[in-house]
Amino acid sequence: QHGPRPPNFVFILADDLGWADLACYGNTFIDTPNIDHLAAQGMRFSDAYAACPVCSPTRAAIMTGKSPARLHLTTFLPGRGDNPSHKVLHPKIVPALPLAETTIAERFKAAGYTTACIGKWHLGHSPKEQGFDVVHAGKANTQPTAIEGGKGEYDLSGKAVEFITANKDKPFFLYLSHNSPHIRLAARRHLIEKYKDTFNPLYAAVIHTLDDSVGLILSTLEREKLTANTIVIFTSDNGGLHVPEGPDDAPTHNSPCRAGKGFLYEGGLRVPLIVRGPGVPAGSQSRVPTISTDWPPTLLALCGIATKDTFDGLDLSDVIRGKTTELDRTLMWHMPHYTNQGGRPGGAVRSGAFKLIENYEDGSLELYNLGVDSREGSNLIDQYAGIAETFRDKLTAWRKEVGAQETTPNPKFDAALHKQIYLDVDVNMIPFELTAKKMSDPLREWRKRVDAAGKK
Secondary structure, X not given: OOOOXXXXXXXXXXXXXXXXXXXXXXXXXXXXXXXXXXXXXXXXXXXXXXXXXXXXXHHHHHHHOOOXXXXXXXXXOOOOOOOOOOOEEOOOOOOOOOOOOOOHXXXXXXXXXXXXXXXXXXXXXXXXXXXXXXXXXXXXXXXXXXXXXXXXXXXXXXXXXXXXXXXXXXXXXXXXXXXXXXXXXXOOHHHHHHOOOOOOHHHHHHHHHHHHHHHHHHHHHHHOOOHHXXXXXXXXXXXXXXXXXXXXXXXXXXXXXXXXXXXXXXXXXXXOEXXXXXXXXXXXXXOOOEXXXXXXXXXXXXXXXXXXXOOOOOOOHHHHOOOOOOOOOEEEEEEOOXXXXXXXXXXXXXXXXXXEEEEOOOOOEEEEEOOOOOOOOOOOOOOOHHHHHHHHHHHHHHHHHHOOOOXXXXXXXXXXXXXXXXXXXXXXXXXXXXXXXXXXXXXXXXXXXHHHHHOO
């Protein structure tokens, strides 16, 4: 082999982790020393976004660099059924990430890397068919014991440690996709006790365990003397879940951001993002807006793999290396679905400080200035009608360009049921309470109604 060895990549993806759940993002209630250490040694992004406010589309975007709208994979697999409470019908999404798509793992493999997919895939087919040499799914839910957490964290971390150790002498790409902190939540009793005075003690204990398992990966890289040549990325697939789903309380809240998973507001789209590696300025922060589709072009650039393919994302390698601090870009989202969390079909655009949300049910628009209003509490549609129209035109043109699927009217629409579920209770504006129970109790009836309406 000639020249220096290309860098290794460890891409750690959390499941439903909110941007405000980590100490390095200002959380004063949960201890996350290992992830904080990662941030102190690398770059922390304040304006990182998921490609979708639910899981599968974001995962597809990370794998391909293509927008979920272009892939026709715009909600979780297999998706939520249509029902009379829906004013419009969901488009039919693809049942899996198409095998014809080239994943980042296939690109790395072609360049001589060994690849592993450890943990949650949630894209149909098998990761083995899409470029991964080593595949270990693990279990989404486990019984907490002295050696395991409630979300299979230590099983997955153990397999990741084995993979790193076995492949330390050649370039590798490890995609470690945790099931944590997705519901159902479970954790060791002493940790729940440790956090008994926090918003949600169980959720805090799950985050603590996730952080501990990240520490195992970082200490392995250190022990095997791989830290200096390994790029570590830590992020989440969407925002935190801020409503009760299933029998438990709401896991988290995304204050001061509005709403959470399943919504196009900041709480649903904004995610933590930390990058550490050779050339990344230690302890740095970036305000550059990023999105999940940026990863394939960025990772390829960071290890010098050339491609003629085009991506919906941008190459952020200069941003990560601290060479660029400003990036003028427009981000787009297309979510033509009702979600399990109470979200309704819509699209969104962010450009500069402004963000527009278009409601696909009735074409109504919301415009926010995130620079002064991160909680999206003040709709500026009347003051800035011109900006709103420009943004809507951009969104319409983009949907056409990527061949996005549109919604159609629901012939079985029941307006009374729709009002009960989506209008009488506005779950995107829940006021923050000091405990998850207090925040969730007023929503129990609403939750039952949503679940009843969604039954096949």
